[in-house]
Amino acid sequence: MASSELHHSDHCHQSLRLERVESVTSDATVRHVDQLETETLETIYAALEGNRPIPATGTDLEVGEIIVFTEYLRVVRP
Template identity: 45%
Template sequence: MNMASSELSAGTPLGRSLTVERVDTAPTAAPIRHVDELNPETFEAFYELVTADVPLQAGESGLEPGEIIVFTDYFRVEAR
């Protein structure tokens, strides 16, 4: 899977949902976490976003919009 990076926000507003988008590169200023740095619950949420392609509620994931997660590819977390 890919790495995902994001620009961490002060918090994602409740009621927002998150998706991930595969990206080719990570912006220089983007916060980056490797998948092995995620706690089990956050990893599970990330993996569900990648494999099921279904948005998750922002407060339930442990992920932040703009963040890049490094997995087999780069994935950018986005709020909708």
């Protein structure tokens, strides 16, 4: 694997994104925005506003969890 491929792969694993979902299963981990740390909430707002990924470090987000805002947002890896 070329170093540029390795760097790209590492970058993908170091970011998260939010995807809108219509419904939530009963076994999903769900948190309301009011339950998030201030830094995490600010990061989410900036990501939604700028339609960009979220850094995986510096937030308390977990892949697969659902964030309840004005809609359901699932945390996923790009």
